[in-house]
Amino acid sequence: MKIAEEIRDAETIGIGGHIRPDGDCVGSCMALYLYIQKVFPEKKVELFLEPPSEVFCCLKDIDKIRTDVMKGGRYEGVFDVFIALDTVKERMGAAEALFDQAGKTVNIDHHISNQGCGDVNYIDAQASSTSELVFDVLEEENLDEEIAKAIYIGMIHDTGVFRYSNTSPKTLAAAAKLISFGFDFSEIIEKTFYEKTYVQNLLLGRALLESILIMDGRCIVSAIEKRTLDFYHADAKDLEGIVSQLNQTKGVECTIFMYQTGVLEYKVSLRSKGKVDVSEIAVFFGGGGHMRAAGCTMNGTFYDVVNNLSLHIENQLKRLEK
Numbered sequence: 001m002k003i004a005e006e007i008r009d010a011e012t013i014g015i016g017g018h019i020r021p022d023g024d025c026v027g028s029c030m031a032l033y034l035y036i037q038k039v040f041p042e043k044k045v046e047l048f049l050e051p052p053s054e055v056f057c058c059l060k061d062i063d064k065i066r067t068d069v070m071k072g073g074r075y076e077g078v079f080d081v082f083i084a085l086d087t088v089k090e091r092m093g094a095a096e097a098l099f100d101q102a103g104k105t106v107n108i109d110h111h112i113s114n115q116g117c118g119d120v121n122y123i124d125a126q127a128s129s130t131s132e133l134v135f136d137v138l139e140e141e142n143l144d145e146e147i148a149k150a151i152y153i154g155m156i157h158d159t160g161v162f163r164y165s166n167t168s169p170k171t172l173a174a175a176a177k178l179i180s181f182g183f184d185f186s187e188i189i190e191k192t193f194y195e196k197t198y199v200q201n202l203l204l205g206r207a208l209l210e211s212i213l214i215m216d217g218r219c220i221v222s223a224i225e226k227r228t229l230d231f232y233h234a235d236a237k238d239l240e241g242i243v244s245q246l247n248q249t250k251g252v253e254c255t256i257f258m259y260q261t262g263v264l265e266y267k268v269s270l271r272s273k274g275k276v277d278v279s280e281i282a283v284f285f286g287g288g289g290h291m292r293a294a295g296c297t298m299n300g301t302f303y304d305v306v307n308n309l310s311l312h313i314e315n316q317l318k319r320l321e322k
Contacts, residue, residue: 001122003083003137006106007036007043010080014102016048016095018087020236023192025086026052027154028108028130030059032083034147035138037061046075048095053237055192056153060146070094081106086130088288089117108133110158112279113288125290128171129158135174148181153192160244161189165274165292200238203228207242207257214306218253219313220246223302226260236267247271254278254313258305261297266305269295275320281312 007013015033017025026049033047050070056062069075070093082102084092086109089099099105107118110133112125127133131154138147155175159167162175179185196204203224211222224239232238236259243257255271268285270278271293278294285308287296298305 001108001120001137002139003032003035003106004039004139006083006104006120007040007081010104011043012077012079012081013043013045014048014079014082014095014098015045015085016082016087016092016099017085018091019050019093021049021052022240023056023157024129024131024154025049026056026059026062027150027152027157028085028134030056030062031131031134031138031147031150031154032085033064034060034150035142038144038147039139039142046079048075048092048098050093053240055195058188058191059150059153069098078102080104083108084118085109085134086111088114108137110290111288112290113283113294126168128164128166128168129155131155131158132171132174135178140177143181145181145183148178149183149188152178152183152185153188156189156193161193166290196241197238199232199234200241202232203234203238204242204245207239207246211246213249213252214310215314215317217251218317219256219310220249220252220254221256221306222246223257223266224259226262229259243269243271247273253317256306256309258298258302264299264301266298266300266302267295268298268305268309269293270309276313276316280316281309284312285309 015029017029036045048066048069051067079102081104082099083106089096105118107116107121109123110127110130116123131151135151207222211220247255253273254276258266258268261267272278277291279289279291282289282294282296285296
């Protein structure tokens with residue numbers, strides 16, 4: 001796929017990603033938005049996302065994101081083409097309706113659970129990130145420093161700064177081309193990936209201190225209740241990175257981290273070191289993701305959620321032992 005071919009005849013183009021956008025979602029969406037603005041200035045392009053984390057303020061035109069529509073505002077009009085990035089349409093929040101109404105839909109994603117929800121689909125579960133796929137669909141001669149920076153941010157966030165197993169030679173080759181545009185890649189890594197606020201460190205400490213080991217130490221579980229989030233005046237963005245830190249525990253094969261989003265409702269993040277396919281578990285409970293990183297929303301008490309998830313984790317581990 002080349003995105004220029006997919007939007008050539010369009011006058012209006014919409015772009016959207018998933019709710020609670022992470023680094024890959026923000027990076028891929030912003031890169032495509034900036035690219036279309038630059039290469040096709042005669043076209044009208046709008047980007048719809050929930051408010052991204054402040055760590056991404058270094059991205060050009062991030063203030064142009066139509067967060068108002070995601071908060072309940074209305075958008076009058078129908079797009080000729082709507083492009084969904086890093087998600088299925090059901091996780092696009094208010095932008096799903098705009099996607100459904102569009103004359104043509106395009107879906108670009110790297111989640112193995114996504115079967116493709118567009119008229120045109122570019123789904124590659126072997127790719128490190130949707131940002132890497134966006135790099136594939138853009139003409140390299142039209143890239144610039146700001147577009148390259150956005151793609152790079154998306155790639156480092158979904159690869160753990162190239163530590164995770166989804167990093168391939170192709171990923172590193174793309175990264176080499178991106179940093180050749182001259183942006184300060186080391187500062188970007190520090191500011192957007194590693195640096196944490198004091199509140200984020202406090203919540204990480206709580207999650208580590210209150211975690212428990214189950215299944216003879218093969219699974220670690222931790223949760224942040226809503227009252228704790230309210231006490232620290234925190235939200236979901238302040239919990240990023242906790243599940244990955246828990247997953248580094250020696251002897252652990254699978255990690256469950258959850259935070260309360262409502263009465264008897266939890267947003268669950270799952271991580272694996274390779275023996276457990278957490279995407280299979282997440283899909284069973286209505287979510288999705290990758291073999292080693294996935295998530296879903298579940299109802300019940302903390303114990304209900306853990307019991308339901310642990311049954312599936314244990315079954316997978318038992319299959320391996322046979």
